[in-house]
Amino acid sequence: MNQPANSxxxxxxxxxxALIALNVQxxxxxxxxxxxxxFSACSAALEWLRTTTPDMAILDTxxxxxxxxxxxxELSRREVPFLIYSGYQEDQQHLSDFQxxxxxxxxxxxxxxxxxxxxxxVGSL
Amino acid sequence: MLNxxxxxxxxxxxxxxILRSYRILxxxxxxxxxxxxxxxxRICQTPVALISLIDDRRQWFKAEVGxxxxxxxxxxxxxxxxxxxxxxxxxxxxxEDPRFAHNPLVTGEPNLLFxxxxxxxxxxxVPLGALCVFDSVVRDLSQxxxxxxxxxxxxxxxxxxxxxxxxxxDAKVExxxxxxxxxxxxxxxxxxxxxxxxxxxxxxVGATGRSTGSFDEFNHSFSNRIASLAKTHNLLTxxxxxxxPLREIALNEFKPFDESLQPRFMLIGQPVELSADLAVPVxxxxxxxxxxxVRYGALSNPTGHVRVQWNVDEVEGTRxxxxxxxxxxxxxxxxxxxxxxxxxxxxxxxxMQCNAEVEVQYTxxxxxxxxxxxxxxxxxxxxx
Numbered sequence: 344m345n346q347p348a349n350s351x352x353x354x355x356x357x358x359x360x361a362l363i364a365l366n367v368q369x370x371x372x373x374x375x376x377x378x379x380x381x382f383s384a385c386s387a388a389l390e391w392l393r394t395t396t397p398d399m400a401i402l403d404t405x406x407x408x409x410x411x412x413x414x415x416x417e418l419s420r421r422e423v424p425f426l427i428y429s430g431y432q433e434d435q436q437h438l439s440d441f442q443x444x445x446x447x448x449x450x451x452x453x454x455x456x457x458x459x460x461x462x463x464x465v466g467s468l
Numbered sequence: 469m470l471n472x473x474x475x476x477x478x479x480x481x482x483x484x485x486i487l488r489s490y491r492i493l494x495x496x497x498x499x500x501x502x503x504x505x506x507x508x509x510r511i512c513q514t515p516v517a518l519i520s521l522i523d524d525r526r527q528w529f530k531a532e533v534g535x536x537x538x539x540x541x542x543x544x545x546x547x548x549x550x551x552x553x554x555x556x557x558x559x560x561x562x563x564e565d566p567r568f569a570h571n572p573l574v575t576g577e578p579n580l581l582f583x584x585x586x587x588x589x590x591x592x593x594v595p596l597g598a599l600c601v602f603d604s605v606v607r608d609l610s611q612x613x614x615x616x617x618x619x620x621x622x623x624x625x626x627x628x629x630x631x632x633x634x635x636x637x638d639a640k641v642e643x644x645x646x647x648x649x650x651x652x653x654x655x656x657x658x659x660x661x662x663x664x665x666x667x668x669x670x671x672x673v674g675a676t677g678r679s680t681g682s683f684d685e686f687n688h689s690f691s692n693r694i695a696s697l698a699k700t701h702n703l704l705t706x707x708x709x710x711x712x713p714l715r716e717i718a719l720n721e722f723k724p725f726d727e728s729l730q731p732r733f734m735l736i737g738q739p740v741e742l743s744a745d746l747a748v749p750v751x752x753x754x755x756x757x758x759x760x761x762v763r764y765g766a767l768s769n770p771t772g773h774v775r776v777q778w779n780v781d782e783v784e785g786t787r788x789x790x791x792x793x794x795x796x797x798x799x800x801x802x803x804x805x806x807x808x809x810x811x812x813x814x815x816x817x818x819x820m821q822c823n824a825e826v827e828v829q830y831t832x833x834x835x836x837x838x839x840x841x842x843x844x845x846x847x848x849x850x851x852x
Contacts, residue, residue: 365812
């Protein structure tokens with residue numbers, strides 16, 4: 344990543360459980376990330392993506408307005424890395440054509456998400 | 469009931485219920501029954517044969533040959549008379565029998581003259597109709613023909629019984645399929661809810677940790693939040709539809725004040741059921757509001773009280789819940805310096821989670837909180 348040394352990476356959060364979203368946001372912000380969102384619907388995230396490209400994204404699979412597949416496709420098109428943070432194993436089938444997706448099953452120990460983000464950003468996850 | 473004069477009315481009601489239990493009336497023709505009337509006509513050498521079932525205002529033919537209609541009014545029915553007679557009814561010349569001489573089928577087209585009918589009776593002896601043959605000449609049946617017609621009538625009845633057994637089985641299979649479908653839905657929902665609840669609890673740990681100073685304080689706030697969450701889940705699980713009544717959610721929080729001599733709370737609003745998507749956050753909000761009122765607001769002194777009022781209206785097809793929490797008679801309140809978990813929940817979680825518009829006001833009288841949120845109408849389990 345060609346980031347200026349002092350920049351805070353911008354992470355898009357797509358998550359419709361507000362408490363979880365806010366907790367992820369707090370954790371990331373504490374660890375020095377900028378957060379876009381949290382967005383609770385795919386439509387809102389897509390709208391935001393029209394003008395901005397994040398450094399990476401954390402996506403829940405099933406949102407209020409449907410599956411996150413469209414967002415995943417848009418991010419792939421822009422070569423933005425993302426990881427899936429979801430409790431629904433069966434949702435994996437909707438993303439089966441994406442290769443090497445980092446899949447983190449809810450819930451995880453604190454710190455795991457931040458660590459995963461670091462790995463995604465250096466391209467090792 | 470036109471046939472009430474042949475059968476006592478109470479047993480006729482029962483008889484009609486039994487007839488309906490065969491689920492045969494107004495069904496399309498079936499080859500098995502068609503074959504039996506063909507056989508009856510061939511053996512008795514008559515142009516007309518019918519399987520006639522006596523309904524309350526008509527006789528309906530499950531199968532017929534030679535008549536060309538599927539039903540007639542009951543005043544034209546000869547089978548109605550035949551079905552209540554023991555054994556086979558044979559009328560060699562209908563014009564000679566005062567019961568049938570004025571029947572339009574006898575006096576006009578197709579000018580029927582001869583009738584023979586074997587009653588169709590259930591295994592309990594309840595008459596449903598008759599298998600009958602007609603001819604347009606005066607005649608009789610041979611011994612063989614009489615016996616065969618009676619046996620064919622038993623075959624008709626055996627088919628009807630079989631058909632009913634299959635229909636009952638189909639109904640049972642359908643019921644168990646529905647139960648299975650409901651169970652699958654509930655198990656899937658339960659799985660999701662458990663996962664979500666665990667993630668929510670984890671988020672609660674984080675959020676509570678951020679807003680408390682000591683372990684004791686953390687433990688107290690956190691365990692109370694979990695207990696409140698559990699009560700809302702109880703209400704959701706008790707209900708077939710997996711919804712919880714708003715009033716009950718609120719009462720859970722106010723339970724400690726139930727016994728107080730002075731009324732400490734008022735709940736004013738129509739009965740409204742909240743699905744899990746709304747019940748859980750609203751329950752948490754009411755918990756935070758109550759906790760706050762006990763510590764700083766209208767429930768922190770002996771004279772204050774809380775008024776919770778709600779109503780539901782409908783705008784452009786969407787039902788919306790409007791809820792107001794108003795504290796009266798407590799110590800003067802002012803906007804807190806520090807934003808705790810309670811205010812995060814009210815001002816950030818509710819708008820995100822429930823698409824709610826919220827307003828928190830610190831008025832002279834006490835805290836006032838208002839929210840408006842669309843009701844989630846999605847039914848989790850199927851209606852049947």
